[in-house]
Amino acid sequence: MTLLAAVLPTASGAQFPVIADFSHDNGWIWLLKAVAIIVFLLTSVLIAIWFERKVVGRMQVRPGPNVHGPFGLLQSLADAMKLLFKEDITVKAADKLVYIVAPMIAVFCSLLTYAVIPFGPAVSMFGIVTPLQLTDFPVAILYILACASVGVYGIVLGGWSSGSTYPLLGSVRSTAQVISYELAMGLSLVSVFIIAGSMSTSQIVNSQTTVWWFLPLLPAFVIYVISMVGETNRLPFDLPEAEGELVSGYMTEYSSMKFAWFFLAEYINMLNVSAVATTLFFGGWRAPWPLSAINDGMFNLGWWPALWFIAKVWLFMFLFVWIRGTLLRFRYDQFMTFGWKVLIPAALGWVVCVSVVQGVRQFSGLDLRAILFGLAGVVLLGVLVSFLIPEKKPQPGPGAGGRSEEFDPFAGGYPVPPMPGQALPPSPRAQRAAARTASVADRTETPQVTQEVHGG
Amino acid sequence: MSVLATAIPAALTGILPMSLTSAGVTTSAEAVLFWVLGPVMVLAALGLLFARKAVHAAMSVVVVMISLAFLYVAQDAPFLGVVQVVVYTGAIMMLFLFVLMLVGVDASDSLVETIRGQRWIGLLAGAGLAVVLVGVAVRATYPKPAGLQVPNADSNPVGIARIIFGDYAFALEVVGALLVVAALGALVLTHRQRLVPRIGQKERADSRVAKGERLTPLPAPGVYARHNAMDVPALDPRGNPIEESVSRVLRVRGQEQGARVLDTAVGTLVATPHEAAAPPGAVPPGLPAMPPATRVDPGTPTEEGL
Numbered sequence: 001m002t003l004l005a006a007v008l009p010t011a012s013g014a015q016f017p018v019i020a021d022f023s024h025d026n027g028w029i030w031l032l033k034a035v036a037i038i039v040f041l042l043t044s045v046l047i048a049i050w051f052e053r054k055v056v057g058r059m060q061v062r063p064g065p066n067v068h069g070p071f072g073l074l075q076s077l078a079d080a081m082k083l084l085f086k087e088d089i090t091v092k093a094a095d096k097l098v099y100i101v102a103p104m105i106a107v108f109c110s111l112l113t114y115a116v117i118p119f120g121p122a123v124s125m126f127g128i129v130t131p132l133q134l135t136d137f138p139v140a141i142l143y144i145l146a147c148a149s150v151g152v153y154g155i156v157l158g159g160w161s162s163g164s165t166y167p168l169l170g171s172v173r174s175t176a177q178v179i180s181y182e183l184a185m186g187l188s189l190v191s192v193f194i195i196a197g198s199m200s201t202s203q204i205v206n207s208q209t210t211v212w213w214f215l216p217l218l219p220a221f222v223i224y225v226i227s228m229v230g231e232t233n234r235l236p237f238d239l240p241e242a243e244g245e246l247v248s249g250y251m252t253e254y255s256s257m258k259f260a261w262f263f264l265a266e267y268i269n270m271l272n273v274s275a276v277a278t279t280l281f282f283g284g285w286r287a288p289w290p291l292s293a294i295n296d297g298m299f300n301l302g303w304w305p306a307l308w309f310i311a312k313v314w315l316f317m318f319l320f321v322w323i324r325g326t327l328l329r330f331r332y333d334q335f336m337t338f339g340w341k342v343l344i345p346a347a348l349g350w351v352v353c354v355s356v357v358q359g360v361r362q363f364s365g366l367d368l369r370a371i372l373f374g375l376a377g378v379v380l381l382g383v384l385v386s387f388l389i390p391e392k393k394p395q396p397g398p399g400a401g402g403r404s405e406e407f408d409p410f411a412g413g414y415p416v417p418p419m420p421g422q423a424l425p426p427s428p429r430a431q432r433a434a435a436r437t438a439s440v441a442d443r444t445e446t447p448q449v450t451q452e453v454h455g456g
Numbered sequence: 457m458s459v460l461a462t463a464i465p466a467a468l469t470g471i472l473p474m475s476l477t478s479a480g481v482t483t484s485a486e487a488v489l490f491w492v493l494g495p496v497m498v499l500a501a502l503g504l505l506f507a508r509k510a511v512h513a514a515m516s517v518v519v520v521m522i523s524l525a526f527l528y529v530a531q532d533a534p535f536l537g538v539v540q541v542v543v544y545t546g547a548i549m550m551l552f553l554f555v556l557m558l559v560g561v562d563a564s565d566s567l568v569e570t571i572r573g574q575r576w577i578g579l580l581a582g583a584g585l586a587v588v589l590v591g592v593a594v595r596a597t598y599p600k601p602a603g604l605q606v607p608n609a610d611s612n613p614v615g616i617a618r619i620i621f622g623d624y625a626f627a628l629e630v631v632g633a634l635l636v637v638a639a640l641g642a643l644v645l646t647h648r649q650r651l652v653p654r655i656g657q658k659e660r661a662d663s664r665v666a667k668g669e670r671l672t673p674l675p676a677p678g679v680y681a682r683h684n685a686m687d688v689p690a691l692d693p694r695g696n697p698i699e700e701s702v703s704r705v706l707r708v709r710g711q712e713q714g715a716r717v718l719d720t721a722v723g724t725l726v727a728t729p730h731e732a733a734a735p736p737g738a739v740p741p742g743l744p745a746m747p748p749a750t751r752v753d754p755g756t757p758t759e760e761g762l
Binding site: 095142145148152153157168419420421 | 509511512515518522525534535538539541542545546547550551553554557558611612613614662663665666
């Protein structure tokens with residue numbers, strides 16, 4: 001709480017909608033930055049594929065790719081070459097135009113996001129002082145959301161135009177997934193907008209000078225991380241391309257370069273959501289704490305911040321791989337229930353809390369500490385009241401009432417588990433303990449279960 | 457193309473501050489954008505009318521929406537432009553597509569008139585609307601454009617927030633209440649009371665165990681090293697064909713190789729190792745000798761058994 005109190009007053013100003021100053025940029029600088037972003041993204045994807053296979057390999061106690069190049073680094077290059085030279089098949093039942101355009105939409109939209117992501121503060125590029133960011137505007141984060149939502153058309157149309165059942169099912173799933181998880185994602189970002197007082201990326205990074213938002217806005221951060229995995233169709237949310245059920249979902253009928261484009265889009269999208277998480281919650285290009293204090297913030301100037309930014313993005317990429325190596329795929333109904341009944345209400349509730357705190361601070365001039373103590377009191381009261389409400393008794397299930405026959409735990413001479421509706425009798429030890437406390441006359445009775453029978 | 461992708465936002469924001477010159481005339485950059493996007497939008501709108509497939513029509517609408525968003529952004533309204541894409545393209549059109557795909561991929565509309573003379577009434581009304589619109593557009597005179605420099609002084613989102621939550625706060629609340637009521641109405645109308653207890657995964661599993669049905673997945677069809685075709689039933693450890701292992705569809709169609717074909721093969725197979733008279737060559741290669749067992753007659757596959 002004291003942490004919050006220390007931080008929040010600094011982040012109230014919304015005087016400058018966009019902090020980064022692009023006034024010195026000319027056409028050449030734009031082109032240079034755009035090309036640099038493309039090169040960064042494409043090489044990152046090559047490295048990400050290698051990284052993922054290597055890390056998952058380590059987690060599953062096997063070496064992963066280790067044949068081509070040092071540490072198997074050239075494996076993804078070889079794979080890319082193979083995809084390029086494969087035969088490009090257009091299936092007969094396909095809706096030709098949409099079939100070809102769909103992967104292009106996916107890649108095109110995934111490339112748009114990094115345009116507004118700040119890699120660093122202003123640097124000098126060939127004598128021109130310019131921010132390490134292609135562009136920024138007052139609704140930059142909304143622009144990222146818009147690009148992501150258009151990018152999904154690639155998946156949906158690709159599945160539809162293949163003229164085949166599995167891809168269609170994959171694309172229907174992906175539509176439902178995006179509609180439900182983008183809501184939670186957008187809501188989790190709103191609390192950052194409220195606290196930072198802006199939707200421009202450079203301004204949001206600027207507002208995280210003292211503390212990164214993932215600490216005071218931890219619930220929003222958790223919701224964002226969950227929904228970003230859902231948004232990129234990665235395990236455990238990869239239902240649109242569930243291999244066990246849908247072959248490979250919307251990509252089933254694609255081959256060669258068109259398949260490669262979907263693949264590329266998926267990995268660039270991973271980089272995109274990682275970059276958004278870094279920018280909004282992890283301080284963007286700012287150096288981590290002990291480093292940021294060295295030599296009056298030397299590491300927050302010049303070209304250094306690009307290093308911190310890329311390191312943080314790869315931290316999230318590792319998280320993606322870690323999750324993939326750890327968790328199993330959800331069942332479809334569990335996934336939808338989780339999105340609509342857990343994530344969205346939680347995100348909504350959190351946004352209400354943040355806006356109430358921020359609103360009371362702005363309009364009443366109350367001390368933040370007093371507000372937070374008041375809120376804690378309300379929550380405590382709610383918890384206390386919840387203890388007074390009696391718990392609901394579970395309704396007896398449909399199968400429970402039907403069976404009442406005696407349970408024989410050693411039917412046929414082997415130990416067997418109880419059937420549904422039957423209850424396991426108390427263990428011999430528990431029976432002995434019960435018998436000991438009973439009268440002496442009872443002790444002579446034979447126990448229900450003889451312990452002498454050892455199945456085998 | 458890729459460079460173009462990242463360059464688009466830069467180019468768009470680049471023309472932002474100068475979308476209106478001091479003379480009150482739009483800049484040439486905006487004019488070029490308009491004359492490029494205008495024909496695209498008209499073509500896409502015509503595509504909506506004349507597309508054969510519903511998904512193509514939906515795509516045309518998406519093109520119109522995104523082009524419109526570009527124009528909004530070029531006219532100093534970035535918030536409107538971006539929200540247009542997020543809400544309409546990203547959510548509402550996606551919902552349309554979802555419904556289209558659920559209803560059926562190639563479901564074509566029936567062209568039978570449900571209301572008598574529907575087409576002529578439609579044409580007449582359309583012509584009337586066109587006359588009115590053309591008349592208004594031709595006769596209209598525009599005041600000198602004021603530009604958005606003043607309202608956008610504190611950035612576009614802040615300016616919009618002032619108007620919506622300041623000047624039109626009441627209207628916003630009313631619309632909000634209306635939407636909440638509509639959402640509740642949808643819930644109430646589609647709500648069904650649960651008359652029987654819910655049967656979930658746990659209950660299904662319990663009932664399967666209680667009934668004593670097969671708990672494991674069905675065995676795959678095909679006999680090791682002899683057949684691996686879909687239409688040949690698998691063999692159990694005693695050498696009897698398992699009818700269930702063949703796909704139900706094949707059994708219904710009567711396309712399985714069935715016990716009939718396999719019966720003789722299996723008969724020799726099971727019997728041979730224990731008949732001293734049989735030459736060793738009679739054992740089919742690749743099949744292990746089956747344990748001595750009393751063979752159960754597999755029976756003929758029947759329709760009732762499915």
